[in-house]
Amino acid sequence: xxxxxxxxxxxxxxxxxxxxxxxxxxxxxxxxxxxxxxxxxxxxxxxxxxxxxxxxxxxxxxxxxxxxxxxxxxxxxxxxxxxxxxxxxxxxxxxxxxxxxxxxxxxxxxxxxxxxxxxxxxxxxxxxxxxxxxxxxxxxxxxxxxxxxxxxxxxxxxxxxxxxxxxxxxxxxxxxxxxxxxxxxxxxxxxxxxxxxxxxxxxxxxxxxxxxxxxxxxxxxxxxxxxxxxxxxxxxxxxxxxxxxxxxxxxxxxxxxxxxxxxxxxxxxxxxxxxxxxxxxxxxxxxxxxxxxxxxxxxxxxxxxxxxxxxxxxxxxxxxxxxxxxxxxxxxxxxxxxxxxxxxxxxxxxxxxxxxxxxxxxxxxxxxxxxxxxxxxxxxxxxxxxxxxxxxxxxxxxxxxxxxxxxxxxxxxxxxxxxxxxxxxxxxxxxxxxxxxxxxxxxxxxxxxxxxxxxxxxxxxxxxxxxxxxxxxxxxxxxxxxxxxxxxxxxxxxxxxxxxxxxxxxxxxxxxxxxxxxxxxxxxxxxxxxxxxxxxxxxxxxxxxxxxxxxxxxxxxxxxxxxxxxxxxxxx
Numbered sequence: 001x002x003x004x005x006x007x008x009x010x011x012x013x014x015x016x017x018x019x020x021x022x023x024x025x026x027x028x029x030x031x032x033x034x035x036x037x038x039x040x041x042x043x044x045x046x047x048x049x050x051x052x053x054x055x056x057x058x059x060x061x062x063x064x065x066x067x068x069x070x071x072x073x074x075x076x077x078x079x080x081x082x083x084x085x086x087x088x089x090x091x092x093x094x095x096x097x098x099x100x101x102x103x104x105x106x107x108x109x110x111x112x113x114x115x116x117x118x119x120x121x122x123x124x125x126x127x128x129x130x131x132x133x134x135x136x137x138x139x140x141x142x143x144x145x146x147x148x149x150x151x152x153x154x155x156x157x158x159x160x161x162x163x164x165x166x167x168x169x170x171x172x173x174x175x176x177x178x179x180x181x182x183x184x185x186x187x188x189x190x191x192x193x194x195x196x197x198x199x200x201x202x203x204x205x206x207x208x209x210x211x212x213x214x215x216x217x218x219x220x221x222x223x224x225x226x227x228x229x230x231x232x233x234x235x236x237x238x239x240x241x242x243x244x245x246x247x248x249x250x251x252x253x254x255x256x257x258x259x260x261x262x263x264x265x266x267x268x269x270x271x272x273x274x275x276x277x278x279x280x281x282x283x284x285x286x287x288x289x290x291x292x293x294x295x296x297x298x299x300x301x302x303x304x305x306x307x308x309x310x311x312x313x314x315x316x317x318x319x320x321x322x323x324x325x326x327x328x329x330x331x332x333x334x335x336x337x338x339x340x341x342x343x344x345x346x347x348x349x350x351x352x353x354x355x356x357x358x359x360x361x362x363x364x365x366x367x368x369x370x371x372x373x374x375x376x377x378x379x380x381x382x383x384x385x386x387x388x389x390x391x392x393x394x395x396x397x398x399x400x401x402x403x404x405x406x407x408x409x410x411x412x413x414x415x416x417x418x419x420x421x422x423x424x425x426x427x428x429x430x431x432x433x434x435x436x437x438x439x440x441x442x443x444x445x446x447x448x449x450x451x452x453x454x455x456x457x458x459x460x461x462x463x464x465x466x467x468x469x470x471x472x473x474x475x476x477x478x479x480x481x482x483x484x485x486x487x488x489x490x491x492x493x494x495x496x497x498x499x500x501x502x503x504x505x506x507x508x509x510x511x512x513x514x515x516x517x518x519x520x521x522x523x524x525x526x527x528x529x530x531x532x533x534x535x536x537x538x539x540x541x542x543x544x545x546x547x548x549x550x551x552x553x554x555x556x557x558x559x560x561x562x563x564x565x566x567x568x569x570x571x572x
Contacts (some may be wrong), residue, residue, distance in 0.1 A: 015427070027107035032159040035149055037190040037204020040116045046100055046204065047082040047110055048157045053102025061086065064095040064111070081155060090114065095200055113193045113200035117142040121189050121205040129177035129214050135189055135205065140169035143191035143202050148173045154186035154208070182213045182241045182286025210288035213239030215295030218282040224305035226268065227390040230303040232280050233266035237295060240284035245269060246387035251279045251300055270390065274307045309335035309378035311391035317398060325400055325436065326362045327374060329393060335378035338390070342372050350375060366400045370473065373397055377516040399436055416441050418572050419459030419543070424487045426543040428462055435476060438465050440473045442570065449568035450497070457549055457571045459484050459491065462541050464549065480555040483544040491547050492519040496569045501560055512535050513553070514560035524549045527555045
């Protein structure tokens with residue numbers, strides 16, 4: 001007996017374990033918005049539901065009475081409409097259960113009951129703007145009542161109205177205008193039957209209706225003047241799909257459309273002549289499908305457009321007297337001052353960096369080594385009010401760097417390096433300096449030239465940069481790769497100037513062309529060429545010469561043709 005009891009207890013434990021395992025594995029049910037009905041015409045079960053799985057679904061349909069599975073399948077992610085045909089498994093007066101399980105573990109169960117009881121679904125708008133939904137009942141004993149669901153989007157379960165009619169013989173339902181906007185609606189009439197306390201969705205009929213609400217007059221209109229523009233605002237009108245703004249130079253006539261399809265309650269009307277008074281009206285518009293209706297236009301409002309500054313021109317980067325990176329621009333007529341805006345290239349909107357009454361602004365609050373877009377906008381004060389120009393300057397891209405400091409010379413060793421040698425090994429890099437560093441190096445150090453040009457040889461980056469301008473105002477016009485002297489044949493380091501030029505150096509079988517001297521016999525010239533013109537030594541981008549600066553043919557020729565004698569050469 002004890003042995004039997006022990007065996008029975010073991011079986012009970014095993015069964016209990018399986019019970020717990022089953023509960024653990026069961027899907028969690030979710031509550032979602034849905035529209036469910038039986039299509040008697042197609043012999044199918046329809047379900048429109050709020051998407052609750054990002055990874056797709058599986059479904060099964062079971063004859064509830066027999067427990068027999070009559071349909072099954074899968075649907076992908078973002079699919080929130082099912083229309084499951086039952087074919088020969090469909091029968092009138094039958095309950096079916098649809099189990100929909102998301103691949104995320106959530107599930108939804110919906111019950112259906114078949115039977116054809118209604119027809120002739122119709123919708124009309126009454127004189128009080130109510131939507132009257134009606135139908136005919138052929139058999140009032142099949143369903144206990146009806147659901148009337150009204151949705152703007154026929155493809156989803158998002159309903160504007162969901163109302164119940166608790167009578168199987170009812171044949172209409174009125175929907176108040178307060179629940180509706182001017183829009184195209186899908187209307188669903190669905191019979192329902194409660195079986196053992198479970199709501200089962202029955203026959204469904206659908207129709208569409210373009211509903212236009214009678215619109216009221218727009219009120220609360222205001223006009224705020226701006227530069228060559230005016231901001232128009234107003235109170236919302238119930239049922240409006242959008243608004244149209246009208247403008248005129250006369251208060252009583254001549255109104256033309258200034259803006260339409262405005263879905264909010266404000267808009268900026270641009271392109272208005274400065275120094276003139278403009279008049280505005282606003283009209284509510286209701287749209288549904290191809291139908292439109294309008295309300296009465298608002299009372300007239302006016303705005304006198306001030307005369308203000310225009311677009312800021314001539315914006316450019318510069319280094320001020322303290323070696324700080326700044327921007328400068330031309331003085332703008334009518335400008336009281338200027339506002340400077342910035343954004344990282346990844347940002348969506350600009351932020352105000354600062355305000356100035358001068359035509360220069362130092363870029364202090366920006367992070368080093370980060371690219372920014374900078375814009376300048378003028379403003380004008382009229383009767384104590386500030387009006388921003390309707391146009392910003394061109395956008396200037398800047399990347400502030402560590403060299404922007406009063407301690408420029410102290411940072412120079414870490415920012416702009418000369419070439420170094422370790423035994424017979426050259427120390428150089430193929431990573432180029434930024435444009436800002438190249439500008440800061442020559443302008444911050446105060447290099448000058450007897451001509452309009454200056455040349456910088458960077459031994460560390462193996463590059464030549466050519467500038468045009470004057471002391472502290474040099475601009476880059478050309479940068480190219482070169483090859484300086486090797487560890488055993490150093491190129492000269494220091495400040496020199498172009499002394500004279502030669503068409504070339506010619507040897508037995510090789511030559512070097514476009515020779516421009518700057519330090520004795522040290523010069524710019526092409527790479528060694530065979531007499532045929534082919535390149536004898538192609539090396540560029542690392543030390544390779546006997547002290548001269550080797551260049552590609554076109555770059556050597558550019559210096560030879562364009563750089564005057566007396567041009568400063570900084571070899572660093």
